[in-house]
Amino acid sequence: MLEIDRLSKRFSGLVAVDDVSLRVEHGSITGLIGPNGAGKTTLFAMSAGFVPVDAGNVRFEGATVTSMPPHERTRLGMVRTFQIVQPFAGLSVRENIAVGAYLRTPDRADALAEAETVGNRLGLGPMLDFAASSLTVAGRKRLELARALATRPRLLLLDEVLAGLNPTEIRDILPVIRSIRDDGVTIFMIEHIMQAVMNLCETVYVLNEGKLIAEGAPAIVCGERPVIEAYLGQGAAARLRAEGGQPHA
Amino acid sequence: MSARDLFPILPVLLVLAVLPFLGLSGSLLNLLIFMMIVALAAQGWNVLGGYGGLASFGHAAFFGTGAYAAAILQTRYGVNAWAALVAGVVLGSLVGAFIGLLTFRSGLKGSYFALITLAFAEVLRIIANSSEITGGGAGIVVPIDYGFENLQLRDRRFFVLLAVICVGVGLVITRWLDRSKFGAYLIAIRENEDAARALGVNVMNVKLGAITLSAALTALAGVLYTQNFLFLDANVAYGPWISIEALFAAIVGGLGTMFGPLIGAVVLLGAGEITKEFSGGIPGFDLLVFGVILIITVAFAPNGLAGISLKSFRRKTRGHTARSSRDGGADA
Numbered sequence: 001m002l003e004i005d006r007l008s009k010r011f012s013g014l015v016a017v018d019d020v021s022l023r024v025e026h027g028s029i030t031g032l033i034g035p036n037g038a039g040k041t042t043l044f045a046m047s048a049g050f051v052p053v054d055a056g057n058v059r060f061e062g063a064t065v066t067s068m069p070p071h072e073r074t075r076l077g078m079v080r081t082f083q084i085v086q087p088f089a090g091l092s093v094r095e096n097i098a099v100g101a102y103l104r105t106p107d108r109a110d111a112l113a114e115a116e117t118v119g120n121r122l123g124l125g126p127m128l129d130f131a132a133s134s135l136t137v138a139g140r141k142r143l144e145l146a147r148a149l150a151t152r153p154r155l156l157l158l159d160e161v162l163a164g165l166n167p168t169e170i171r172d173i174l175p176v177i178r179s180i181r182d183d184g185v186t187i188f189m190i191e192h193i194m195q196a197v198m199n200l201c202e203t204v205y206v207l208n209e210g211k212l213i214a215e216g217a218p219a220i221v222c223g224e225r226p227v228i229e230a231y232l233g234q235g236a237a238a239r240l241r242a243e244g245g246q247p248h249a
Numbered sequence: 250m251s252a253r254d255l256f257p258i259l260p261v262l263l264v265l266a267v268l269p270f271l272g273l274s275g276s277l278l279n280l281l282i283f284m285m286i287v288a289l290a291a292q293g294w295n296v297l298g299g300y301g302g303l304a305s306f307g308h309a310a311f312f313g314t315g316a317y318a319a320a321i322l323q324t325r326y327g328v329n330a331w332a333a334l335v336a337g338v339v340l341g342s343l344v345g346a347f348i349g350l351l352t353f354r355s356g357l358k359g360s361y362f363a364l365i366t367l368a369f370a371e372v373l374r375i376i377a378n379s380s381e382i383t384g385g386g387a388g389i390v391v392p393i394d395y396g397f398e399n400l401q402l403r404d405r406r407f408f409v410l411l412a413v414i415c416v417g418v419g420l421v422i423t424r425w426l427d428r429s430k431f432g433a434y435l436i437a438i439r440e441n442e443d444a445a446r447a448l449g450v451n452v453m454n455v456k457l458g459a460i461t462l463s464a465a466l467t468a469l470a471g472v473l474y475t476q477n478f479l480f481l482d483a484n485v486a487y488g489p490w491i492s493i494e495a496l497f498a499a500i501v502g503g504l505g506t507m508f509g510p511l512i513g514a515v516v517l518l519g520a521g522e523i524t525k526e527f528s529g530g531i532p533g534f535d536l537l538v539f540g541v542i543l544i545i546t547v548a549f550a551p552n553g554l555a556g557i558s559l560k561s562f563r564r565k566t567r568g569h570t571a572r573s574s575r576d577g578g579a580d581a
């Protein structure tokens with residue numbers, strides 16, 4: 001579905017993404033984890049075309065899209081959400097989602113109907129006519145997801161859609177994400193909340209200081225020494241073992 | 250857009266069309282014509298500044314191009330006035346597209362965009378003031394030759410009618426923005442360019458479309474100016490006055506609203522005319538009045554005069570809705 005091939009990005013001296021290769025399999029929920037500043041968002045931004053790559057290639061369903069502008073990638077079926085939510089603040093929730101829906105129809109009535117359907121599915125039904133700016137954090141995250149979904153993507157790139165939500169809100173949204181996948185949308189998600197990653201992802205990639213340091217099933221990857229140390233600091237794995245504790249990040 | 254979407258426009262146009270035939274004096278007819286010309290220029294400004302969030306200080310560039318194209322094509326090349334009207338609109342749009350290509354490609358927004366457009370208009374003013382084809386500092390006179398085919402109407406009432414029809418075109422275009430995919434995309438870009446891009450909006454194309462459409466309407470206002478006054482010079486055509494009045498009318502009336510520019514133009518020029526009576530015509534006094542009106546509007550009706558009526562209407566009908574809570578919507 002998505003193949004990232006030796007991607008690198010440097011910001012004036014700082015190597016944000018360093019020679020990263022990975023694959024997101026069709027129909028999977030794949031995770032991307034790593035400490036803050038690891039380069040996860042930058043990797044997504046390059047995948048979606050928002051940040052030009054310094055080196056490497058991005059392929060989507062076999063086609064090289066490395067230098068394709070973002071709006072064309074969205075048309076092809078790859079859409080990203082933003083870690084820092086980006087609502088159209090002055091518009092209603094319905095109008096926000098309709099902007100996404102307009103990608104697949106020129107008709108206003110169709111776009112608004114689609115917006116309502118997608119909004120209801122994400123639990124935004126009662127808020128459809130409210131201003132996006134009046135939504136809570138959880139509401140805004142759902143809106144971010146709804147707008148992206150309204151473009152009828154085949155691949156969703158979700159950048160920390162669960163961050164800032166309380167446990168109840170997370171519990172409510174996990175089944176929604178799973179049902180999106182069950183409808184045939186492949187999901188590649190950046191996530192900090194390990195419980196959610198364990199719960200949703202079949203495969204995770206771990207990024208640290210721009211480099212890929214581990215990949216595999218979440219339960220196994222999270223027990224690996226480099227991963228623990230990336231999160232908890234040098235020597236953490238050894239300490240944990242010495243204390244006889246079960247490592248869980 | 251369906252026929253039903255045009256319903257709110259009809260009564261307004263009807264009133265405006267009937268007004269000149271109610272025995273208004275010549276000077277009131279002239280005022281009405283002038284209001285319609287400024288309203289049209291402001292409608293153009295509103296497409297880009299109100300819907301697209303790209304505020305320009307240089308809509309004179311489009312107004313003047315329309316005005317000069319009409320005058321020059323008729324007087325120097327003997328082109329029919331109606332054909333000159335079409336050419337004026339096309340040339341004005343091209344100037345818009347050109348400025349858009351230069352500025353949007355380099356990502357100019359906000360005050361940078363505003364200043365660049367001002368610079369373009371000023372450059373055009375200086376060129377027009379010193380080149381031969383525009384008549385230089387002396388200006389250009391379109392000889393009087395009354396007749397519908399020459400777009401010169403001896404009866405002022407019919408010129409009002411013509412200008413009202415043009416404003417009607419502006420209203421329909423604005424309504425279309427409210428109802429179309431293009432308009433939704435343009436508003437999305439105003440609210441958040443990156444989010445729009447992520448959702449598949451070709452930001453560059455939509456902005457270019459907006460500035461071209463915006464320039465076309467304002468250029469049409471310029472053509473009307475030429476046909477009404479039959480005289481032009483660089484300060485009239487490309488001078489900052491029209492950029493300012495278009496912008497003021499759109500803001501005072503209500504950014505991104507259908508009737509805003511029309512309401513704004515009527516209120517501003519009406520107030521300017523009333524104070525002219527009392528002040529005994531001190532030059533620049535009307536600008537002062539415009540400024541005061543602008544400040545009052547921004548302070549008490551941030552969504553413009555059209556916003557006031559819209560607000561109270563919505564409050565009555567639907568309770569808390571998106572647009573009525575828009576004032577607090579700038580954060581994210």
Ligand SMILES: Nc1ncnc2c1ncn2[C@@H]1O[C@H](COP(=O)(O)OP(=O)(O)O)[C@@H](O)[C@H]1O
Binds near residue numbers: 014035041042043
């Ligand atoms: N536009 C940018 N300009 C300069 N540095 C950037 C830019 N974007 C990200 N960075 C830097 O790149 C590194 C990776 O950032 P990011 O991809 O946001 O990490 P993550 O999403 O994993 O927290 C950070 O050190 C960040 O400061």
Ligand SMILES: [Mg+2]
Binds near residue numbers: 040083
């Ligand atoms: Mg990030």
